[in-house]
Amino acid sequence: MQSNIIKDVAPAHTHIEESVHSIAFSPRKELLWAGAESGALYAMALPPLRPYSSVRAHTLSLADLAPLGEGVVSVSANALRYHASGGRELVALVDPPGLEGELVAVEADPQAPACALVGCAGAVNPGATALPPAGAMACVDVDAKKVVGFGNLGDAAVLLRAPAGRGLVAVGTAGGGVLLVDPRAGFAVEAALSAHAAGLAALDARGDLLATAGFGMRQGAVVADTYVKVFDLRATPRLLSSLPFGAGPSMLRFHPKFSATLLIAGTQGVFVLADASGASYNRTYQVETGADALLAADVSASGEVIAFGSAGGMVHTWAFAQAPRVNAYARPPDTPLQPQRPPPRIGESEPWGAAPFFPCMQGRPLSDWDDEKPAPMPPPRVVDPALRQFMRLVDFVGYVQNPKHRRGLPPGEAARLAAPLRNARLQPRKAGPVLPKAEVRLANAAQQGGHAGDGLPAMYRRARAKPALWGARFADAGPEALNGTRFAGLEGEIANGYANSLLQVLYFMPAMRAAFLGAVPDPDAPYSLADELGLLFRMLAAGGPAACRAANLLRALRQNRQAAALGLLETHKQRSGQGSDIEVETTKDRSLARRCQSLQRFLLEQLHRELAQRTRPAVNPEPRSGPVPGSDAATVVRQLFQLAVHQRTRFLAGAHRQKPWQIKEAVSYQTELQYPPARLRPPPPPPAPPEQPRAQSFRPGAVLPPLPPTPLLRFAAGAPRPSFAELLSASLSQEDELRAWISETLGYQQVRRARLPVALPQARAAESGAHQDERPWLPLALEVAADATAWAVRVRGAESAAELASESSGAGASAGVRAVYELTAVVAHVAGSTVGAGEADAREAEGHLVAHIRVLPPYRDPERGILPPLAVPPSPGQSPMTFPGRPARARAPQAAVDVTEFWPEPGGKEASAEPGAAIVAAFPADARPTALQTAGDGAVLAGAVHAVDAALDPDKGAASSKPVGPDHWLLFNDEAVSASSADEARALYDGRVAPCLLYFTQVPVLEDCAMRLGAEPAPAPVLSWAAFRSLCAAPPLQASSLAFAPRTFEPLGPGEAPAPGTLLALDAEFVAHSPPDTVLRGGVEVEVCPARLGLARVSVVRGAGERAGEPCIDDYIQAVEPVHDYLTKWSGLVAGDLDPALSRRHLTTLKRAYLKLRYLVDAGCVLVGHGLKTDLRMLNIAVPPEQLRDTCDLFCFKRQRRLSLRFLASYLLGLDIQAATHDSIEDARTALELFRLYERLAADGSLQARLLEMYRWGKAHGWNAVALKDGVPQPPVRPT
Known part of the structure; x- marks a missing residue:
């Protein structure tokens, strides 16, 4: 590498020769900043090295500069300025308040991307009283254009370097010492070093290493030290090594890529790359300075370029590659705009040759455009929705079978018949009337049923609320846009947010909610999951439609060691596809469906364990009228989910094989469906032809497949595909052979183990085989009967509990138990997209969880049903300020809402209100669309949605407004909440939606909930x-x-x-x-x-x-x-x-x-x-x-x-x-x-005028703090 050194040199400016004593590479662009003694600031592009821009930044000498973001911040004795790469001044602080001292050094704050750290040495005005005795350090926010932090150092600062270890900043003082300052702690001095006796010449810090060069005293005279001191900043700072440098070190820079490599340079042009640990270096380099002294040096972030600034106004660069880069991923600087020459002025006496000549161009000039009309462009092609639901995606290409193909058609006839579908184009939208906000909300909910490009309805997409808290323009948009009901969603953009669906299911169990809302939390148990669940239920009961956050409960879950050992946790950055905690990353279960199933089991067991241990209130000395803290909730958890079973074991070999069955009791909180082995599974059934209706897609009036008869359970090769009832029966009465540990005497023995339920819970959670190939069809009602005499379990499925009651065969004799359940919730895993690559796509590939929940009457508002309450305007109203091209809009009075109840009969006729009737909101008669007027005042939510959809699109038939039934089903997809149905809860969409948790509730419990139509009483305060x-x-x-x-x-x-x-x-x-x-x-x-x-x-x-x-x-x-x-x-x-x-x-x-x-x-x-x-x-x-x-x-x-x-x-x-x-x-x-x-102001009617005056002031003078003089705001003073 050292044999292929590329050298380059260029003047900082072509017409000015002045010393360059400050240089620094830009961290964002391929630029090198240089500061001159005259106060000028230069930007040089490379490679090759060439001037890019220049500006006279300061009237006094430029003391120091530091790159900050896209620009550079520089200081002189009395001013701090921030410039863009093109030279434009963005911030100018002249004599900023609190910094009257002489500014000598500046460095970018490593903790705040928009802040700069400034060092002060002494005072310009000795009589200033607000100055510290020697020096100070401050933090300046260039965005806010003000000083945001200030601290005294006790000694004059001359050099600043960051970042040092643990977020510290190294400050060189005039006395030759080094202070390690923490800007986050009010500029507290963490440590102090005495480096050189007579002052500092250079200073740099990187990680846990600090290097200094300076001056010493010899026979009463100040001389330059011929060595560099390297300190170790870990724990107590100590001297690590001394690096000899005979030329006298005056410039130091650590290598950005190799933290132990240090650049040492002298004023004569000699420099070396030394090992900071003290190892000797074997090569010295010489910069051809032309007798000019070197004053500044820097190393680029890529480590490929070294730059030096000389007293003669030249900038030297050394590179170790043919095409060096300043930064690994930097952008080239913007091309500067060339100043345009003014057009020549031609007088009457001047020749035409002086006029500018434009050469001929290819093609016809634009002045001839009117002679030819452009070719008409047809609208874009569209895919018919009827084809999209059968489309299969391979990579990014969709395939669908030709629906017009018939056996026996002549060649080419099927393609001719499908031509209208293949050549369909987008039709222009029909202008419709302006609808009230309530109708628009329902129309948006109806659009959630539309299909996305991947073949799934749009309501299954991952909820992405507009980030109003970190980037929205007006902060008016938020999770409310995704929710048209009165129930609160849960934010998913947090660690372990996959638990949201499970928490929603638990909340919508009336007994569970009532018990935990009445439980008294223990303030001395900071990580109690039971307490946090009760507090979350309070938040869900009061929230909506705005989304809530389960951060406190998930925080307690992160502190649970057992949850971490089970692989239930994920780190914060994994929600964006990046892992940060290696331990959590390695133990986390990779399957999201299995992780959810394990979390359900762990959470129920942990809740029962915590609540059963509580025997007294923790901090509530007053007697309460409610239950004993924890006792009622523990009982509810046991009654709802705990399945009591008898487990009998028998030896299969040895002398103990003749012993009778050994029976013991056991409990479980959920049932895992037992599927036949893969080698014994029957082949999947062939897909239905396109003409037949699909049971997996939700349409009003869709035909469901008939329930097959329940055959005897056979898990043998070639056996028919088992139904869900058969799988559940085999799972409840599981019998297997295994080697089990018996005792210290018998050790491991081959045994046969069988299980039989003896007490059925009020609600049962079943783990569906989300990791299996099987996708069983779910019945809406189940009958579970266990006979202790015959040691057998029978499970029957049907479309309703009434069918099971009419076909009851007398199961459930005195020797067994019997219960009838109905489906009340489904937690499903939506498969993620595997298109794309990169870390950011890891979360998309994992998929996400959604919950279909049957909303029972206790959760419905007596007046509004499941719709949200009428919104009250939180602000004074629409702005009276007018803007060009935007007409002023007047506020329309909010219409009242008529609320009724009704129970739709199968024939579509209205009947009298009955217990458990759907409660919905209808619109005023004068503002109601035609479809809603014909549907009557009491329309079910889904019916109202389809009615509004039909009103918006008259081409859809009136049959689309048929209600889906008396039960309310909702889909909870993190923040998004939309209408669903029992059919939609069972839809699988060719395996893209796989149920992983199924919840069934006993019919008597549902009947008891149906009788409770009144509003639920508000829970008692959490404390007395x-x-x-x-x-x-x-x-x-x-x-x-x-x-x-x-x-x-x-x-x-x-x-x-x-x-x-x-x-x-x-x-x-x-x-x-x-x-x-x-x-x-x-x-x-x-x-x-x-x-x-x-x-x-x-x-x-x-x-x-x-x-x-x-x-x-x-x-x-x-x-x-x-x-x-x-x-x-x-x-x-x-x-x-x-x-x-x-x-x-x-x-x-x-x-x-x-x-x-x-x-x-x-x-x-x-x-x-x-x-x-x-x-x-x-x-x-x-x-x-x-x-x-x-x-x-x-x-x-x-x-x-x-x-x-x-x-x-x-x-x-x-x-x-x-x-x-x-x-x-x-x-x-x-x-x-x-x-x-x-x-x-609201009482005397002057609020609107005061607001208008304030907004006009802010738009004219900015939104910073205002100075008042005699009650009148004063315009800010612009820096010159």
Whole structure:
């Protein structure tokens, strides 16, 4: 490599000769930045090395520069500026507040991509009082154009280098020392080194290594040291080695690819690549400087190019490849625009030869375009939906059999008949009337039934809600767009989000929900799955249609060692196709269907185990009218799912073969279907011809195949395909031969083991063979009978429980048990797409889970059915501001909704309301489409969907509005919730949808649910008033020996018990437990998934009374997971605040803090805050809309920019908040004052005018904090 060195040299500017004393390679583009002593800034493109752009950046000498994003940030003695690659100035901070000292060094913040770290040395004005005694360090946000952090160092800073180990920054001081500073902890000095006696000449850090070069004292004179010191920063910093360099080191740079390789260069042009461990180097290089001194050096990120800047204005590059690259995946710089010459001016006396000449071009000029008309282009071709449902995809090409083919047709006749299908083209849309929002919502739900390109209905696609919290323009779009019901979905973009379908099934079991809503959580059990499930049920009961997050429950699941050992966990980055935790990645079950089945079994056993161990309430001294904590829920789990069986064992060999059967009792929580061996399975049946209706596709009125008779179970070669009832019967009465451990005396023996159910549960979960080739057809009703005398089990299937009752054969005598079940839920695995390659496609190939759930009457609202409540506008309304080309729209009054009940008869006629009737919402008569008017006021949800679909498309027949039946089935696909049916729950779509968990519930339980038509009573508060006060008065988690800071809050007193309508202000702060998921696209890092945040601090402030504005809760949350970033700029937290061994704050557990907030919400308190939707989403608390007062929505026009709390506080209240960092108590108080101002403005009718004035100001002067003078906002001063 060293024998093929490519050298290049070029001047920084062709007309100016000045010294280049700062250079740095761009991390994004093929550019090299160079700074001159005169304040000029140059960009040079390579290869080959050539000038690209230049700008006079500073009036004073340029002290230092550092690449930042797509541009470069540079500092002079009194200014910081940020320029783009083309030379355009983007940020200019002249004498920024808090940085009156001389700016000498700058470095990009390794933790914040838009922040720069600046070092100050001394003061320009010695009389300044706001300056530290010697030097300081600050963090500047170039996006916000302000200083966001400041810290004193105790000595003047001269050099900055990052990143050092563990996120530290190395700061060289004027005295020759090195400080290791942590910007995340308020610029705290973690360690100090004394490197050189008389000062530093060069400094660089990489990982755990730090290299310094400087000056020493010899006989009273300052001389350059002829060696480089290398320090090891692990644990306590220590000197690792001294590298001799006779020419006098003045420039140091670590190699980006080889962390132990160090570039050492001197001013005479000599440089070496040395081993930082102290090994000798065997080759020295000489730069041909032409007697000019070298002043700066840098190594590109790829390690292929080394650059030097000289005092003569030249830039030298050395490369070790023929075509070197600055970065591995960088983009070439944009081609600069060439200035256009002005057109020549020709006078009357000048010749025509002076006019510009345009050569002839090929083709006809555009001026002749009107002579010829363009050829008409037909519309694009489309595939008929009737063909799409039979299409098979191979790679990306779809194949379908010609439906017109018949045996005996002459050659070419089938192709001629199929020509209209083959040549079909897209037809223009017909203009329709503008529909109300309710009709549009139902129409969107109807479109979910359309087929996607892979042959599956669109409702099976992976739910992808618009990321309103990290990228939406107006933050108005969210998960609500995917849900047209009153039930809440669960977000899937979190680790272990595959459990969402299983959690939804458990919630829609009335007995399960009632028991866990009434259970009392234990604050001293931070990782109790039973408590977290009950709190999740509370959130689902209050949420909807907005999606909820099961983050707290999944967090407790991650802390369970048994769950990790069973392979039930996945890491955060695996949700975007990238694995980060090697241990979890290796133990995780690769099959998503098997993982879901194992999670169901583990979760039920863990819930029963936790609840059975509880015998007393943990923190609730008051007697409660409800059940004993945990006892009722444990009983419900046992009654619902626990199957009691007798297991008999008999020896097959040896002296014990004559012994009678040994019988013992056992329990199980779900049944795994036992399939015949692969060698004994019959061949799959041939596919049905296209003309016959498909039972797997959901259409109203589709013909279902007749239920085959139940033959005797035969698992032999050539036997007929077993039905689902036969498989379940064989699984319940399983008998096999195996070698089993008997005792220490007998050891392993060959035995025969058989099982027989003796007590049937109220609900039964069966594991379907998602990993098998078999796809059995599911009956809607099952009869299970076990005879203890004959030791036999019989299972019969039918389309309804009535059929089984009419054909009952007297099963279930006194010697056995009998129960009739109906299908109530199906958890299915949707196969993923294998098209594409790369890490980002791993999640798509894995597929995802969905749940078909039969919604029982207790879950339906007496007035709205399964439709969501009427939305209340959260903001003052549509913006009165007009824009060019956009007419102003007036708000239309919201129409009332008529709600009725009805039970459709098989003949389609209406009958009187009966128990269990479907509850739906109908539209007003004057706004109702024709199809809905003819269908009557009480249409089932699916019928209403098809009616609206028919109204939008008159070509569809009226038969499409036929209701699907009295039962409501819904499909839960993470955030998306759509209408389904029993037929759709059994659809397999040629194996693309495979059921993995089947849930059957006994008919008496369903009949009892059908009788409960009234609204369910609201659950009792999660805590009592005495328990809440006990939690608030509990001491922090830290040891008593620590010196605590003064308590910043005063808990609610005995006379301040929360009541419905109590006003409180809330604000929360978060930290990042993992970095955001990013991918490299086109050389640019793109964020595909935000960082995983965790609650770090929550503050609640009194909103009324004599003590209004005083905090009653200010909890810091203990961090049980490693914190990746404390987000000090936004949270105000630093390292150690969440550690019980170091923190001086009031530290508590997440569960205790959550229970306090949950109690306040259950008590009916009204919460005020700014951005409450984001805070409550991260807190995993669903709050009814009538209990929220979000100032972000109150001071906002629809479809307009959301305003920050700092801007609102400065413009409306004249307060300057969040100057350096955020404080949750200050933010809560400010939101409370804004709400009071909103009430005054709304009362006197000046709210609209005030908002309009504020928006016009922001559009004219920006959205930063406003300075008021005599109550009048002052325009910001633009830097010159």
